[in-house]
Amino acid sequence: MGLIDGMMTLLFGSGRNVIRDTAEVFRENAEAGAVRAAAHQDAALAQFAAEFAQARVGRFDRMMDGLNRLPRPLLAFGTIGLMAMAMVDPIWFAARMQGIALVPEPLWWLMGAIVSFYFGARHQAKSQAFQSSISQTLARAPQVRASLADLQALAAMPPDGGASPQIAARYSNPVLADWQARRDE
Incomplete structure (x- = not known):
């Protein structure tokens, strides 16, 4: 028992994990990296929030906003x-x-890079919004399928107006049924 205890103390020390500490020399700790990335993102968002916190009502600000919309x-x-x-x-x-x-070729490359970054950022934002709308549409697919099945069942309904029990149960309206019963009396 003393040998195993001695080996564990040698490997893990007094409350330290020597294996983990050694591995972190060669590979980043994923949890600590995620914490650093979150702190970095929070700092960037705070900077953006501070930049846009003040209202832009001056003539210069309006002119610059207008110029940004021109390209x-x-x-x-x-x-x-x-x-x-x-x-x-x-x-x-x-x-x-x-x-x-x-026009010299390096200037074409520079213009291409500027235009690519300018339109690329807009394209990325629009692409992400498009992906979000697709996922929202797909989330509604089961509801649409159920509605289509109900419509097909209604289309196959006999001319006398008798609905199937499934549709009648789903779309039952007690107030309407009471009104029809009073009207039929």
Whole structure:
């Protein structure tokens, strides 16, 4: 018994876990990593909340908000305008495209990165909202299936109006039944 106790004390020490401490040198503790990630996310959200806590009512703030909304419409309408001008005045369009051909390639890469980040963030937000709406729609599928079964049963109902017992039980209305009984008297 003393040998086993001595080995356990050697491995785990006095209240410490030597194996865990050694493993954490090579691999991050998942629980501690999750705590750090949560603290980091809380700090980022607090920073965003502090940034948007004050009301933006000044002329400069309104102007900057307006400027932030311009790139997408300008890019879309500009592209449509270029296509229209290519059909209306091909010589004018060709002259502008020759100017664009002189833009150095690194500048194209920079513009591509800026546009990708700008539209990519919006695309990601819209994609996540779309995925959320799909999951909400799928959650309603059993209810829709039950309603469709009821509608099919109603369609197969005999002309005299006698409903099946399942449908009658599901859609029974005691007040309506009482009213019909009084009316039939």
